Amino acid sequence: MSFPFNIHNRTPTTTTSSSMFYTVRSIHFQGFLVVMFLALAVSSCTPPPTAACAAKNANNNNNNNIFGIPEAKLGKAAAALQVPRGGALHEPETLADVEALVMNAAAQNQLVVIDFTASWCGPCKAIAPLYKELSDEFDDVVFLKVDVDENPETAGKYSVSAMPTFVFIKGGVVEDRLMGANPAKLRELIEEHM
Helix, strand or coil, X not given: CCCCCCCCCCCCCCCCHHHHHHHHHHHHHXXXXXXXXXXXXXXXXXXXXXXXXXXXXHHCCCCCXXXXXXXXXHXXXXXXXXXXXXXXXXXXXXXXXXXXXXXXXXXXXXXEEEEEECCCCHHHHHXXXXXXXXXXXXXXXXEEEEECCCCHHHHHHCCCCCCXXXXXXXXXXXXXXXXXXXXXXXXXXXXXXC
16 A cells, blocks of 8 residues: 655655554654644743732733733634623624624623614614613623624524514523514513513
8 A cells, every 4th residue: 555645755655564654653753742842832831820920910900901912912802702791782793703792691691682783774773772771771781783784694593584683692592582673672571581
């Protein structure tokens, strides 16, 4: 049996069963060395915390670090790593962003309300100020606003067919939905599922 090329010099060759065994053993050994090198590099790059580090962090007024990385460097991924704050209106741009916010809220046993909207939708524009007011009023509820034209994957996942549609999620499970701009019913459903 032969391989089309030798892994060491990448030239076509014919191999015997004994040289094939050597090549496979060599590949496993090289993989082992890479893993050991990475493990050593990671463990040597992270010094144990000291009292000086703790004091420096306590005096540091810039708490915009996530796992020691400045939030500015993480960009949009920072939002997915943080626990969503109630009382704020979040506007995630991708399905992954929405799922991260929903799962983080589920871990905190928070209700998530998603407003599926569109820039061309009149009723969506009419209820938007009320939705913002509700997000300010209910501190322990996570409010999301998703534009169906900019984020169709999320709209598809939640089977949105009309705008506005409000989806109520608790514990990562869709509990209820409201289609249409009905302010009284929207408030009622938020209070019911909190």
